[in-house]
Amino acid sequence: MTSQKERQKKTEENIIHALLEAGKNKTLAQISVSDITRISHINRGTFYLHYLDKNDLVNQVTKNFNDKVELILQTEMGDSMDYRYFSKDEPYPVIMNLVDLVAENKELVRFMLGTNGDPEFYPTISKELKTAILNDLKRVKGNNDFSAGIPNEYAIRLITSMIMTIIKTWVDGEGDLTNEMVAKVIMKGLYLSPYEMLGISGNMGNKKGNEKS
Amino acid sequence: MTSQKERQKKTEENIIHALLEAGKNKTLAQISVSDITRISHINRGTFYLHYLDKNDLVNQVTKNFNDKVELILQTEMGDSMDYRYFSKDEPYPVIMNLVDLVAENKELVRFMLGTNGDPEFYPTISKELKTAILNDLKRVKGNNDFSAGIPNEYAIRLITSMIMTIIKTWVDGEGDLTNEMVAKVIMKGLYLSPYEMLGISGNMGNKKGNEKS
DNA sequence: CAATTAATCAACACGGTGTTCATTATATGA
DNA sequence: TCATATAATGAACACCGTGTTGATTAATTG
Numbered sequence: 228m229t230s231q232k233e234r235q236k237k238t239e240e241n242i243i244h245a246l247l248e249a250g251k252n253k254t255l256a257q258i259s260v261s262d263i264t265r266i267s268h269i270n271r272g273t274f275y276l277h278y279l280d281k282n283d284l285v286n287q288v289t290k291n292f293n294d295k296v297e298l299i300l301q302t303e304m305g306d307s308m309d310y311r312y313f314s315k316d317e318p319y320p321v322i323m324n325l326v327d328l329v330a331e332n333k334e335l336v337r338f339m340l341g342t343n344g345d346p347e348f349y350p351t352i353s354k355e356l357k358t359a360i361l362n363d364l365k366r367v368k369g370n371n372d373f374s375a376g377i378p379n380e381y382a383i384r385l386i387t388s389m390i391m392t393i394i395k396t397w398v399d400g401e402g403d404l405t406n407e408m409v410a411k412v413i414m415k416g417l418y419l420s421p422y423e424m425l426g427i428s429g430n431m432g433n434k435k436g437n438e439k440s
Numbered sequence: 441m442t443s444q445k446e447r448q449k450k451t452e453e454n455i456i457h458a459l460l461e462a463g464k465n466k467t468l469a470q471i472s473v474s475d476i477t478r479i480s481h482i483n484r485g486t487f488y489l490h491y492l493d494k495n496d497l498v499n500q501v502t503k504n505f506n507d508k509v510e511l512i513l514q515t516e517m518g519d520s521m522d523y524r525y526f527s528k529d530e531p532y533p534v535i536m537n538l539v540d541l542v543a544e545n546k547e548l549v550r551f552m553l554g555t556n557g558d559p560e561f562y563p564t565i566s567k568e569l570k571t572a573i574l575n576d577l578k579r580v581k582g583n584n585d586f587s588a589g590i591p592n593e594y595a596i597r598l599i600t601s602m603i604m605t606i607i608k609t610w611v612d613g614e615g616d617l618t619n620e621m622v623a624k625v626i627m628k629g630l631y632l633s634p635y636e637m638l639g640i641s642g643n644m645g646n647k648k649g650n651e652k653s
Numbered sequence: 654c655a656a657t658t659a660a661t662c663a664a665c666a667c668g669g670t671g672t673t674c675a676t677t678a679t680a681t682g683a
Numbered sequence: 684t685c686a687t688a689t690a691a692t693g694a695a696c697a698c699c700g701t702g703t704t705g706a707t708t709a710a711t712t713g
Contacts, residue, residue, distance in 0.1 A: 231680060234690065254559070256469030259669055270692045275671065308640065342563055346467070346555045364638065377625055378617070382637040384609050385602060389634060392601040396594050404591075412590055420633045421602060424595040425577065427521065444658065444711060451660080472700055483661045488702070 239277055241267040243288060250338045255285065255345055285345055292332060292339075293351055299324045300359040307363050313418070318410035321359075322390075326410045329394055337398040340391075349391060356387040389416045452490055454480040456501060463551045468498065468558055498558055505545060505552075506564055512537045513572040520576050526631070531623035534572075535603075539623045542607055550611040553604075562604060569600040602629045 229237070245267035249258045260281050264271045278284040303321040306312075312319050318326075329336050339348040360383060390413055397409050404412070415424070442450070458480035462471045473494050477484045491497040516534040519525070525532050531539075542549050552561040573596060603626055610622050617625070628637070 229680080231689065234679075238691080254469065256467065260671090261669060271670095272672090272693075273691050276690075280671075342559045344559075346557075346559055350555055368639070377628055377632075377637045380613065381606060381609050381625055382634065384605050385629065385637065386634045388601050388605040389598060392597050393594060396597050400593065412594055415590055416598065416634070418633050418635045419590075420631050420636070421595065421599045421629070422631045423633070424590045424598065425581075427580070442711080447659065447710080473702090474700060484701095485662075485703090486660050489660075493702075 235277070238269065238273065241269060242274065242277065242284065245269075246284065246288070247334055247338050250341075250343045254343045288335070289339060289345060289348055289351070292328075292335060293355065295328055296325065296352055297355055299328060300355060304359045304363055307360075308367050313414070316411070318407070318414045322410045322413050323407070325390075326394075326406045326413070329398065330406050333398050336394070340395050340398065353384075353387045353391060356390060357383055360386055386417070389413075448490070451482065451486065454482060455487065455490065455497065458482075459497065459501070460547055460551050463554075463556045467556045501548070502552060502558055502561055502564070505541075505548060506568065508541055509538065509565055509568055512541060513568060517572045517576055520573075521580050526627070529624070531620070531627045535623045535626050536620070538603075539607075539619045539626070542611065543619050546611050549607070553608050553611065566597075566600045566604060569603060570596055573599055599630070602626075 242263060245263045246258065248266050249262045253262065258281070260274055261271060263269075263281075263284075264274050278287070299321060303319075303324055307319045307321050309319070338344045364383075393409065393413050393416060397404060455476060458476045459471065461479050462475045466475070471494070473487055474484060476482075476494075476497075477487050491500070512534060516532075516537050520532045520534050522532070551557050577596075606622065606626050606629060610617060
């Protein structure tokens with residue numbers, strides 16, 4: 228029935244599941260290999276047959292996810308900043324694919340982005356996003372700097388943090404929003420200012436300045 | 441010369457300094473009490489005369505900072521969303537005070553917000569900001585929901601993450617921006633969309649929709 | 654100078670780590 | 684089916700950081 232590889236795979240799945248389970252009560256740092264093996268009813272020695280240590284486990288799990296993110300960014304990013312998507316009120320394919328990926332790994336993302344998770348998770352994905360966005364910007368606007376009074380580094384970090392914040396809000400929440408709804412929220416996050424989102428005098432601070440009084 | 445209290449205070453300052461020093465190479469979780477006492481040339485037993493454990497140390501340090509944040513938010517928030525500041529191109533006093541506070545504790549904030557820092561640091565300040573903003577919104581717009589197609593929870597989290605991102609970018613960077621410049625960047629973050637910041641067709645996705653096809 | 658308090662030092666049991674080696678359980682394929 | 688791999692178990696090991704204790708030294712106070 229079960230091959231040797233399937234047997235190993237099942238053990239590793241148990242280990243990963245136990246990691247996420249332990250993560251409900253403890254920080255990643257507080258979780259011990261002993262915790263994981265206790266929860267997964269696996270011998271502690273067995274753990275070390277599969278992973279070098281706890282860090283190795285976490286690295287493999289997160290790298291697996293990050294690779295999928297990179298794949299999406301590298302293959303789908305070309306369509307971003309295409310105005311047609313706005314006129315159709317459709318999210319960029321990149322965005323849609325990323326959201327779908329998150330949906331497929333919601334528990335993992337919730338844990339890793341959460342207080343108990345891996346502090347490296349957010350920065351790693353953030354950096355991937357940042358690179359992809361920068362490439363597209365250069366393609367659209369040329370190599371020069373593209374600031375409206377705001378240093379590039381700030382502007383780009385704000386975009387990535389906007390995307391990450393929406394995703395985090397989504398996985399943290401009750402999950403009532405569909406994938407497409409979340410993708411559309413991200414799209415709005417690109418062309419709406421915070422005050423516009425809140426319905427606060429959308430034009431009071433337009434770029435031309437306002438000398439009403 | 442040095443009183444007993446000053447003696448103790450100096451020891452605690454050494455401990456805190458050693459914590460930040462150790463944080464340059466290790467995660468907060470990886471830092472051991474032994475690390476801290478080695479760096480500060482203090483007996484390990486002495487550490488336990490001042491703090492219950494490593495967590496207690498971190499909690500005291502962060503709580504001290506967070507209390508100052510709350511004080512600013514509670515005393516200065518009233519002026520926020522006052523249009524006059526926009527017409528004068530001046531940052532809200534709240535923003536200015538927060539930026540000044542960060543400037544005074546730059547190394548601490550850099551560490552705590554960084555990958556090696558306390559995973560609770562960001563969420564705690566974020567929650568404080570969120571509460572303050574919500575209170576002001578209710579004051580300005582009444583108790584109802586204030587969405588422009590974006591759920592409230594998302595919109596408010598986006599504002600706080602925008603502020604936090606700018607602050608993190610600042611403390612991470614070379615520090616070339618002055619306090620006032622950073623405060624102004626935050627102000628722009630309130631009424632500019634990411635695409636507007638990057639100088640990308642600021643009106644292509646306005647709220648009325650664009651059916652140019 | 655005597656009393657008080659801060660800091661040091663050595664020793665302790667405890668718990669998790671990563672490794673080892675022998676043993677048991679399961680799958681493979683001739 | 685049976686011998687052979689290989690996956691998983693179980694027990695033991697030294698190592699390291701923890702948090703505590705009790706005795707000692709150092710510094711401040713009045």
